[in-house]
Amino acid sequence: MTSMTEHSAGRPAASIRARVRAEMTEEIKAIARRHLAVDGANLSLRAVARDLGVVSSALYRYFANRDDLLTALIIDAYNALGTAVESAEAAVPRADLLGRWLAVCHAVRDWALAQPYEYALIYGSPVPGYQAPTDTVAPATRGVLVLGGILRDGTASGALSPRPGERLPKPVRADIVRLRDEAFPGVPESALARGMTGWVQLFGSVSFELFGQYNNVVDHRREFFEYQMRAMAGYIGIT
Amino acid sequence: MTSMTEHSAGRPAASIRARVRAEMTEEIKAIARRHLAVDGANLSLRAVARDLGVVSSALYRYFANRDDLLTALIIDAYNALGTAVESAEAAVPRADLLGRWLAVCHAVRDWALAQPYEYALIYGSPVPGYQAPTDTVAPATRGVLVLGGILRDGTASGALSPRPGERLPKPVRADIVRLRDEAFPGVPESALARGMTGWVQLFGSVSFELFGQYNNVVDHRREFFEYQMRAMAGYIGIT
DNA sequence: TGTACATCAGTGAACGCGCGTTCACTGATGTAC
DNA sequence: TGTACATCAGTGAACGCGCGTTCACTGATGTAC
Numbered sequence: 001m002t003s004m005t006e007h008s009a010g011r012p013a014a015s016i017r018a019r020v021r022a023e024m025t026e027e028i029k030a031i032a033r034r035h036l037a038v039d040g041a042n043l044s045l046r047a048v049a050r051d052l053g054v055v056s057s058a059l060y061r062y063f064a065n066r067d068d069l070l071t072a073l074i075i076d077a078y079n080a081l082g083t084a085v086e087s088a089e090a091a092v093p094r095a096d097l098l099g100r101w102l103a104v105c106h107a108v109r110d111w112a113l114a115q116p117y118e119y120a121l122i123y124g125s126p127v128p129g130y131q132a133p134t135d136t137v138a139p140a141t142r143g144v145l146v147l148g149g150i151l152r153d154g155t156a157s158g159a160l161s162p163r164p165g166e167r168l169p170k171p172v173r174a175d176i177v178r179l180r181d182e183a184f185p186g187v188p189e190s191a192l193a194r195g196m197t198g199w200v201q202l203f204g205s206v207s208f209e210l211f212g213q214y215n216n217v218v219d220h221r222r223e224f225f226e227y228q229m230r231a232m233a234g235y236i237g238i239t
Numbered sequence: 240m241t242s243m244t245e246h247s248a249g250r251p252a253a254s255i256r257a258r259v260r261a262e263m264t265e266e267i268k269a270i271a272r273r274h275l276a277v278d279g280a281n282l283s284l285r286a287v288a289r290d291l292g293v294v295s296s297a298l299y300r301y302f303a304n305r306d307d308l309l310t311a312l313i314i315d316a317y318n319a320l321g322t323a324v325e326s327a328e329a330a331v332p333r334a335d336l337l338g339r340w341l342a343v344c345h346a347v348r349d350w351a352l353a354q355p356y357e358y359a360l361i362y363g364s365p366v367p368g369y370q371a372p373t374d375t376v377a378p379a380t381r382g383v384l385v386l387g388g389i390l391r392d393g394t395a396s397g398a399l400s401p402r403p404g405e406r407l408p409k410p411v412r413a414d415i416v417r418l419r420d421e422a423f424p425g426v427p428e429s430a431l432a433r434g435m436t437g438w439v440q441l442f443g444s445v446s447f448e449l450f451g452q453y454n455n456v457v458d459h460r461r462e463f464f465e466y467q468m469r470a471m472a473g474y475i476g477i478t
Numbered sequence: 479t480g481t482a483c484a485t486c487a488g489t490g491a492a493c494g495c496g497c498g499t500t501c502a503c504t505g506a507t508g509t510a511c
Numbered sequence: 512t513g514t515a516c517a518t519c520a521g522t523g524a525a526c527g528c529g530c531g532t533t534c535a536c537t538g539a540t541g542t543a544c
Contacts, residue, residue: 017486017541024487040367042281046530057532058488066531125363126451128279137455171459172466179456196457197440197467203452204443212365213442216376217418220410227411228436235474256507256519263520285497296499297521305498 025062028052029072036073036117041127043070067130070121074132075139077118082142084111089146097154097238098230104146105202105229109222112206119210123203141183144199148184151191154238161237166190191237198232205229264301267291268311275312275356280366282309306369309360313371314378316357321381323350328385336393336477337469343385344441344468348461351445358449362442380422383438387423390430393477400476405429430476437471444468 031051035043045066049056063069088107092099112119121127122140154160168176168189176189176196184192205228208214209221218224233239270290274282284305288295302308327346331338351358360366361379393399407415407428415428415435423431444467447453448460457463472478 021487038367040281040364041279042367044530045532054487055489056530057490057534060532061487120364123452124450125279125359128277128281132451169462169466171462175457175459175463193466194470197470200443200447200467201436201440202443204439204441204446207443207446208439211363212371213362218414220414223408223410224414227408227432228439231433231436231474235470260520283497284499293520294522295497296501296523299499300520 021062028059028062028069029076032069032073033115033118036121040117041070041121041130045069070127070130071133071136073118074122074136077115077122078136078139078142080115080118081108081111081122082139084108085143085146089150094153095157095159097150097159098233100150101147101198101233101236101238102226102229104143104150105225108143108202109206109209109225112210116210119206123207124211145183147195147199148187148192150238151184151195151236152186155186155188155191159239160191161239162188163190163194163237168193194236198229198236201228201232260301267298267301267308268315271308271312272315272354272357275360279356280309280360280369284308309366309369310372310375312357313361313375316354316361317375317378317381319354319357320347320350320361321378323347324382324385328389333392334396334398336389336398337472339389340386340437340472340475340477341465341468343382343389344464347382347441348445348448348464351449355449358445362446363450384422386434386438387426387431389477390423390434390475391425394425394427394430398478399430400478401427402429402433402476407432433475437468437475440467440471 028048032043032048035047035051039047043066045059046056048069049059052059059069063072085104085107088103089100092103094100112123151160155162172193173189176193179196180187180189180192187195205225209218209225214221214224267287271282271287274286274290278286282305284298285295287308288298291298298308302311324343324346327342328339331342333339351362390399394401406412411432412428415432418435419426419428419431426434444464448457448464453460453463
């Protein structure tokens with residue numbers, strides 16, 4: 001790692017092996033992602049190895065076991081979704097709060113439609129017997145932090161409808177205050193509470209669509225989704 | 240079936256076999272339900288047979304294959320949830336629209352918390368490779384029809400806040416009108432559209448809680464849930 | 479620059495399991511006369 | 512009421528698969544002197 005020995009191409013010799021290793025790791029994950037469609041979270045290491053053209057025990061050079069591979073896929077999925085949300089929202093002028101909120105909503109839905117099995121992995125039913133380790137937590141929060149930014153900016157500029165008289169039920173307030181202190185500085189309690197409700201609606205709507213609850217019920221899905229998200233914007237106070 | 244031959248106990252002889260068969264079928268499903276917790280939707284027929292104390296091929300007297308057993312579990316789950324919702328709502332005075340709505344919401348959440356794996360089976364990620372047959376449709380709609388009743392009654396009595404000027408986006412209106420004509424007579428379009436949004440919020444919230452999205456985020460779950468459901472009541476126009 | 483040694487990716491065999499489904503069968507229960 | 516026959520639940524063996532993980536190994540690549 002810190003070796004000064006240089007390869008003819010100008011790279012430290014050690015990093016060649018490291019680079020090949022990183023590429024191999026990515027390829028394993030890419031194949032595993034494809035297999036999510038077939039097996040769901042019941043991912044088969046042997047099937048991944050077959051597709052990779054390698055003996056199944058070779059995978060253990062890269063992942064300690066099946067759960068480790070699943071964890072890597074989960075973290076990647078959260079990060080991909082987080083990146084999609086962040087960059088979609090960043091492209092909207094800061095003053096356009098409604099545009100920013102709708103950009104977030106559509107980024108979530110578009111990403112989920114494009115990788116439904118990865119979406120199911122992170123927002124669907126938990127995998128039986130699998131316990132997510134703590135390093136999934138940070139990637140999982142990237143999306144909602146973007147919403148936090150919208151609420152903060154709207155509060156600072158006065159564009160977010162203030163609710164001076166609103167009183168939250170005491171236990172709800174306790175959760176909201178802790179959340180605000182931990183992760184959402186500068187966001188009023190009522191805005192955060194309403195924002196969380198909108199966040200639940202966002203994922204509830206995407207999950208209904210992806211998990212088949214809209215079959216034979218809703219045909220115009222994008223429009224129905226946007227109608228709901230605009231309704232939530234109004235409820236949150238984003239205009 | 241139509242035989243007049245009577246057994247000494249006063250039952251048609253054929254029905255004894257039929258009754259034993261029905262009991263056996265119920266027992267298989269009961270054991271299978273317990274196994275959902277371990278295997279998720281990846282249910283093992285052999286494991287069910289072991290628990291039943293029977294050879295695995297014996298199950299084929301009762302279910303043609305694994306998917307048929309899964310289908311039976313799905314239908315039972317929808318019916319159990321439908322019954323829970325219907326009877327909780329029926330216990331509230333008809334004029335108390337908010338009480339009826341909250342009874343529906345808590346019935347869904349309570350049932351889901353009591354049988355989380357059955358909830359995941361019907362509202363979680365779809366089972367890879369499994370296609371639900373059409374006879375799951377009717378049981379699946381029982382819950383939302385109860386909401387329809389609340390909207391209808393509220394409209395008839397004038398208690399549901401009317402939204403005379405509200406215009407839905409055209410594609411949304413198309414879906415809503417079709418839905419209304421098929422299953423929700425007497426419910427105004429805007430009420431139905433808002434009701435659907437509330438319905439999505441209800442299941443979004445329950446799924447977030449059950450599928451682990453509230454871990455380290457929301458501690459007071461019942462209160463947080465009720466706060467959200469009251470917010471949606473206000474949005475729908477239920478007071 | 480050359481050589482001895484260490485690291486590490488991938489192999490192939492094995493362990494000890496699991497699974498859904500089919501099929502010919504036995505023996506008990508129910509039906510028809 | 513008694514008897515011959517039909518129905519049907521459950522058995523046990525088999526087919527043809529699948530799986531995660533371990534382990535001793537080979538041979539290529541990288542490192543240190």
